[in-house]
Amino acid sequence: MSGPRYGGPVTTALLAYIPSPDRGVWYVGPIPIRAYALFIILGIVVAIWWGEKRFVARGGPAGTVVDVAVFAVPFGLVGGRLYHLATDWRTYFGPGGNPVNALKIWEGGLGIWGAIALGAVGAWIGCRRRKVPLPFFADAVAPGIVVAQAIGRLGNYFNQELYGAPTTLPWGLEIYERVDPATGASDPLGGVAVDTATPIAIVQPTFLYELLINLAVAGLIVLADRRFRLGHGRVFALYVAGYTFGRFWIEIMRTDPATRVFGDIRINVVVAAGVFLLAVVYLVVAPRGREELPAEVFERAGVEPPGADGPAEADTAENADEKAGDRTP
Known part of the structure; x- marks a missing residue:
């Protein structure tokens, strides 16, 4: 959801301000291509790809993260939307609101707290089916999740939302008036900028601050995992602690x-x-330390556990570095 609008054009001399995109939606015929949705999808793909690599590097059978994601991703999207609706219900159900817009998830509005909470429920279901301990899975996917959050913040950039107060800092974000080209009516999400030479506000790019914090947290937890061989859900807990610490200050801004x-x-x-x-x-x-997966995980996947003689010999070679020094991210 966009922040408050500031009336009148900005007359302050422009320095090196960050321009906003002139729109967040493009059309291929009648089909809308929304930047917000594209970045959410890209983030999910990156999280699954990196999570799968880390899961295998930590000794798990290939394909597990993809299987669990079938449950975790839709649960997370629903949870994120429900949290947004619960904490911003007036936008949709208050005076002047349109309840139908509550279903338009592609226009923005996902609360990370609900996404993680309900996504964890979906992950738990998927992990039970594959006999994988949830903390082991969470540690593998944690860095990918926070990078996915960083990617998702680019969608907020295209939507001109989640920004802070007016600023004169050189990295302030230019906000433009957007209107529906067909009607001329104000349309901050789906419209096109009227005049990119004259922003209506220059504000703190808090979405960018959070993006950078997320990337820093991803680097922190990868380094800590390598150095201390974290397990039993402690990688995920470190991600949560790092993210919430940064988010606390972002919310204040x-x-x-x-x-x-x-x-x-x-x-x-x-x-x-x-x-x-x-x-x-x-x-x-x-x-403390890092747990080993139980044998039933590999039985369920139909593969030999790492270190066993037989068909999984190639897999154990790939995991040798991980077991020796955890050099694989």
């Missing part, structure tokens, strides 16, 4: 409308703080 609690505190500030504390507690109490 944002100016778009949001549900407020405890007086005038954005609800996502409270959620970020609470989830951060839970992640830190888990990091402290979780078992």
